[in-house]
Amino acid sequence: MSPHDKSISLMEYALGQDQLDKIEKILLSELVASGVHCVLLIDFAGNIIAKGDNANSRIDVYSLAALSAANFGAVEAMAKIVGQEEFALLFHKGETESLYFSKVNEELLIITVFGKKISLGLLRMKVADVVDKIRRIWKTGS
Amino acid sequence: MAFINMKNKEVQAKIVYYGPGRCGKTTNLEYIYQQFRERIPSEMVSIKTHGDRTLFFDFLPFDVGKIKGYSIRMQLYTVPGQIKYDATRRLVLKGVDAVVFVADSLTVQREQNLISLKNLQDNLAAHKKDIYHIPLIIQYNKRDLENQGIPVMSIEMMENDLNEKLKVPSIPASALKGNNVVVTLKKIISMTMASFQKGL
Numbered sequence: 095m096s097p098h099d100k101s102i103s104l105m106e107y108a109l110g111q112d113q114l115d116k117i118e119k120i121l122l123s124e125l126v127a128s129g130v131h132c133v134l135l136i137d138f139a140g141n142i143i144a145k146g147d148n149a150n151s152r153i154d155v156y157s158l159a160a161l162s163a164a165n166f167g168a169v170e171a172m173a174k175i176v177g178q179e180e181f182a183l184l185f186h187k188g189e190t191e192s193l194y195f196s197k198v199n200e201e202l203l204i205i206t207v208f209g210k211k212i213s214l215g216l217l218r219m220k221v222a223d224v225v226d227k228i229r230r231i232w233k234t235g236s
Numbered sequence: 237m238a239f240i241n242m243k244n245k246e247v248q249a250k251i252v253y254y255g256p257g258r259c260g261k262t263t264n265l266e267y268i269y270q271q272f273r274e275r276i277p278s279e280m281v282s283i284k285t286h287g288d289r290t291l292f293f294d295f296l297p298f299d300v301g302k303i304k305g306y307s308i309r310m311q312l313y314t315v316p317g318q319i320k321y322d323a324t325r326r327l328v329l330k331g332v333d334a335v336v337f338v339a340d341s342l343t344v345q346r347e348q349n350l351i352s353l354k355n356l357q358d359n360l361a362a363h364k365k366d367i368y369h370i371p372l373i374i375q376y377n378k379r380d381l382e383n384q385g386i387p388v389m390s391i392e393m394m395e396n397d398l399n400e401k402l403k404v405p406s407i408p409a410s411a412l413k414g415n416n417v418v419v420t421l422k423k424i425i426s427m428t429m430a431s432f433q434k435g436l
């Protein structure tokens with residue numbers, strides 16, 4: 095047997111409507127409702143799996159997803175170079191908008207865009223909670 | 237790996253333009269961006285040096301339209317061709333569904349084409365993908381230089397160098413003039429979709 099994929103088996107990677115509904119509900123009720131401007135669940139290829147945002151959000155989510163996947167990959171590679179499995183906190187602070195990245199599992203990453211209404215400490219707790227829930231949903235799906 | 241969103245009936249797939257430095261990968265995407273403004277929901281993203289060399293990637297999301305009730309979005313990427321950027325090149329290949337290998341027709345670039353194709357094979361293998369099984373097209377770029385008195389390789393010679401074993405579809409093109417850029421894109425999209433048919 096060759097170690098290579100012979101074909102691209104898409105179904106392995108399709109999430110059901112049920113799971114996506116659940117995930118999007120969680121993103122909305124736990125993050126957007128707490129003042130997060132936009133949250134994306136993406137894979138490391140840069141695909142958007144699920145998203146939640148408030149009505150005013152005008153963010154270019156496709157570019158943000160592509161850049162975040164690449165950036166996260168680059169930071170992970172840097173961690174390996176200095177002998178670390180990963181860096182714990184990935185956070186970029188801006189004047190009015192900030193970004194927070196959190197790894198869900200080997201496939202998924204959460205990006206949160208938030209402003210001054212919510213503190214980083216509270217946000218981290220909420221995201222950790224959401225990550226936990228998504229992990230459980232993801233498991234039951236695959 | 238492509239992602240199907242059953243809820244929104246949407247498919248997202250990743251096509252990567254690969255090839256040696258200065259072969260014309262970014263120019264391909266720039267031409268597509270100009271031609272299809274209305275199908276592209278956002279600005280083209282380019283992470284590049286001051287000298288316009290790709291440092292990490294270019295990115296262009298491209299709406300193909302609906303197939304079997306699913307809206308298809310192809311995410312187009314280029315890699316940086318310069319040899320020293322291999323680590324970032326490998327990152328861009330993550331989750332790739334199809335590849336356009338852009339070969340440079342300039343005779344002086346003959347060796348660079350071969351090195352880059354071998355590098356593609358190795359980097360695909362690093363992601364557990366086989367160059368013989370992934371949807372792949374070779375584009376022979378810069379054909380507009382043929383009549384300019386600059387030494388350019390013949391198509392036969394390039395086929396021999398690059399496509400003898402692979403036997404994939406190949407297309408002569410000029411990314412600068414826009415010749416066959418869209419033909420290349422359409423072909424790789426249809427090959428990508430064909431590889432998905434089983435899944436949908």
Ligand SMILES: Nc1nc2c(ncn2[C@@H]2O[C@H](COP(=O)(O)OP(=O)(O)OP(=O)(O)O)[C@@H](O)[C@H]2O)c(=O)[nH]1
Pocket residue numbers: 255256257258259260261262263264288289290291314315316317318377378379380381409410411412413
């Ligand atoms: N004559 C001619 N020039 C071309 C063609 N395609 C690209 N070029 C030129 O080649 C140079 C390099 O093109 P790029 O598209 O930046 O090359 P690249 O493959 O993205 O290079 P890297 O980012 O370094 O990997 C530019 O000056 C282009 O104008 C072509 O079809 N014909």
Ligand SMILES: [Mg+2]
Pocket residue numbers: 261262263289290314315316317
């Ligand atoms: Mg480039």
